[in-house]
Amino acid sequence: MARLTKNSAGNKSHFRDKYWFFLGKVTAGSTYISGGLLLFVIVIICLDLVLRNFFQTSIIWTSVTSGWAILFVVFLSAPWVLSQKGHVRVDLVDKFLSPQKLAYLKAVTLIAAAGISAIFLYYISLDTWKCWQRGTLSGDYPIVVPRPYIESVIVFGYLLLIPYCLRQAWEQIQLLQRLRKS
Numbered sequence: 001m002a003r004l005t006k007n008s009a010g011n012k013s014h015f016r017d018k019y020w021f022f023l024g025k026v027t028a029g030s031t032y033i034s035g036g037l038l039l040f041v042i043v044i045i046c047l048d049l050v051l052r053n054f055f056q057t058s059i060i061w062t063s064v065t066s067g068w069a070i071l072f073v074v075f076l077s078a079p080w081v082l083s084q085k086g087h088v089r090v091d092l093v094d095k096f097l098s099p100q101k102l103a104y105l106k107a108v109t110l111i112a113a114a115g116i117s118a119i120f121l122y123y124i125s126l127d128t129w130k131c132w133q134r135g136t137l138s139g140d141y142p143i144v145v146p147r148p149y150i151e152s153v154i155v156f157g158y159l160l161l162i163p164y165c166l167r168q169a170w171e172q173i174q175l176l177q178r179l180r181k182s
Contacts, residue, residue: 075157
């Protein structure tokens with residue numbers, strides 16, 4: 001194995017910084033898209049309510065479209081929420097554990113989350129590929145969409161989510177090491 005010199009370590013750090021910068025931009029972009037989808041859902045549901053109550057008609061695709069849009073919102077915005085550490089957590093446990101045990105618990109749960117997400121990513125990727133090959137359609141009348149289009153958003157969301165889980169787990173492991181030294 002080649003020994004790391006100062007330059008090669010610097011290049012590694014530079015690559016890592018560029019990777020996280022790029023991932024951050026992609027994550028932010030997907031979050032903006034999910035915000036637009038959420039706004040779209042609000043508009044079509046309100047429009048459907050007005051049409052139903054005042055004109056005795058309805059938009060027949062509101063339910064199907066808003067259901068898919070909400071699914072997309074979850075998978076497109078979850079990586080950003082995790083990157084901002086805005087996910088739901090139970091603070092009750094924090095009060096009873098020492099900082100070392102808390103860092104350990106967070107690292108373990110984040111690694112477990114990354115592992116479970118990787119398993120889901122694997123299976124949804126396989127299913128998406130099979131759907132591409134078979135030309136499987138998804139949806140109810142009046143909107144029928146090729147199923148891989150829907151599932152590819154889930155795959156994309158998991159591809160963004162897993163690195164953030166692993167990064168935060170690594171941060172907790174580093175914190176644990178610092179706490180043990182002090």
